[in-house]
Amino acid sequence: MKLTHLRDVAAVAERGSLRAAARYLGVTQPAITRSIREIERELGVALFERRPKGVVLTPMGELFLRRAVSVMGEVRRAREEIDQARGLSTGQVAVALSSAAQIALLPHVLPGFRKRYPEVVLSIRAGLFPATETPLKDGELDFYVGPLPETATAKDFIVETLFENTRVIMGRHGHPLAGATSLAELTGARWISTAVTVDSRAEFGPLFERYGLPEPVVEMHVESGIAPTLAAASTDLLIMVPEQWLGFAYAPQMLIPFQIREPLPAAAICMVTRARLPLTPAAEHLGDLFRRAAMHYVRAREQRQHSAP
Structure with a gap:
C-alpha cells in the first residue's frame, strides 16, 4: 500500500468520479482506475460502488477513507513540523471554535499568529464539541476550543480548562x-x-x-x-x-x-487536543496564544467586576 493509493481513494471519494479525480490530480483516468483496483485487490473488498453518474463509497470504503485521511494528515504534519523546525513559515493549522471562543479569544489571537506564521493557512471551523469530536480524533483538526458536554470522554484527548x-x-x-x-x-x-x-x-x-x-x-x-x-x-x-x-x-x-x-x-471553556500525537510548532504556537488570550480575558473580566457599582 502506497501513499498514492490513499491519495487516489480520497480524491475519488471527494470528487465523486474517476474522471473528476484524475482531472483534479493531474493524472490520467486509467492511472486512477488502476490505483483503485490495486488497493481494492490488496484489501479484498470493494471501496466504491459504481453508478451511472459516478461512484460512491461502500461501507468498507467509508471505513478505509477515514483511516486514509488520518494517515495523510499525519504525513502532512510530519513534513510541516520539519519545515517549521527549520524556520520556514509554511503549512496549515485547522481548529474548531465555539461561538464564545470566537468572540472572547479569537480577536486577541489572530494578530500574533499572523505575525509569527504569515504563510501558514489557518482554517477555522465553527461548532461545538459533538460535531468536531470525530474530525479531531481523526486528525482533520489540530484542536478545539469551547465548552464540553458533561458526558464527554477524555480518553483520546487532553482537556485543558482555559476559564x-x-x-x-x-x-x-x-x-x-x-x-x-x-x-x-x-x-x-x-x-x-x-x-x-x-x-x-x-x-x-x-x-x-x-x-x-x-x-x-x-x-x-x-x-x-x-x-x-x-x-x-x-x-x-x-x-x-x-x-x-x-x-x-x-x-x-x-x-x-x-x-x-x-x-x-x-x-467552562476548554482546549481539547489529541492525547497521542503532538501539535506542529505552528499549531502549538496558536494554542499558546489562546491560553494567553484566555488569561487576558479572565483578568479583564475580574477588573470589570471589581469596578462595577
Missing part, C-alpha cells in the same frame, strides 16, 4: 418579559436551546430544578453561529448563552440581556 464561564438570558427588544429579574418570572417563556448536546435538560433542567421551577419548554435547538440571535430577535423565544455574547457586535443591536438575579453558570 470558567457564566451565562446570560437574552430576548428581543420590546420582549414582554424584558423586565423580569428572576427565573421564576420566566417560567411561562419558551426557549431556544443552544446546548452542547441536543438534550435541553443539560442546559435548562438542573438550573431550574435548583430553584424548584418546572423545566422550560424548548421550541428550537441551534448549535452555534448567528442563527440563535436571529431566531430570538424575530420571535418571543428566549436564549441563555455564554456571557461572551454581550461582546458580539450584532447581539446588542438585536437583543437585550435580562437582569436575572440568580447565578447562571455555564460549561
Whole structure:
C-alpha cells in the first residue's frame, strides 16, 4: 500500500468520479482506475460502488477513507513540523471554535499568529464539541476550543480548562418579559436551546430544578453561529448563552440581556487536543496564544467586576 493509493481513494471519494479525480490530480483516468483496483485487490473488498453518474463509497470504503485521511494528515504534519523546525513559515493549522471562543479569544489571537506564521493557512471551523469530536480524533483538526458536554470522554484527548464561564438570558427588544429579574418570572417563556448536546435538560433542567421551577419548554435547538440571535430577535423565544455574547457586535443591536438575579453558570471553556500525537510548532504556537488570550480575558473580566457599582 502506497501513499498514492490513499491519495487516489480520497480524491475519488471527494470528487465523486474517476474522471473528476484524475482531472483534479493531474493524472490520467486509467492511472486512477488502476490505483483503485490495486488497493481494492490488496484489501479484498470493494471501496466504491459504481453508478451511472459516478461512484460512491461502500461501507468498507467509508471505513478505509477515514483511516486514509488520518494517515495523510499525519504525513502532512510530519513534513510541516520539519519545515517549521527549520524556520520556514509554511503549512496549515485547522481548529474548531465555539461561538464564545470566537468572540472572547479569537480577536486577541489572530494578530500574533499572523505575525509569527504569515504563510501558514489557518482554517477555522465553527461548532461545538459533538460535531468536531470525530474530525479531531481523526486528525482533520489540530484542536478545539469551547465548552464540553458533561458526558464527554477524555480518553483520546487532553482537556485543558482555559476559564470558567457564566451565562446570560437574552430576548428581543420590546420582549414582554424584558423586565423580569428572576427565573421564576420566566417560567411561562419558551426557549431556544443552544446546548452542547441536543438534550435541553443539560442546559435548562438542573438550573431550574435548583430553584424548584418546572423545566422550560424548548421550541428550537441551534448549535452555534448567528442563527440563535436571529431566531430570538424575530420571535418571543428566549436564549441563555455564554456571557461572551454581550461582546458580539450584532447581539446588542438585536437583543437585550435580562437582569436575572440568580447565578447562571455555564460549561467552562476548554482546549481539547489529541492525547497521542503532538501539535506542529505552528499549531502549538496558536494554542499558546489562546491560553494567553484566555488569561487576558479572565483578568479583564475580574477588573470589570471589581469596578462595577
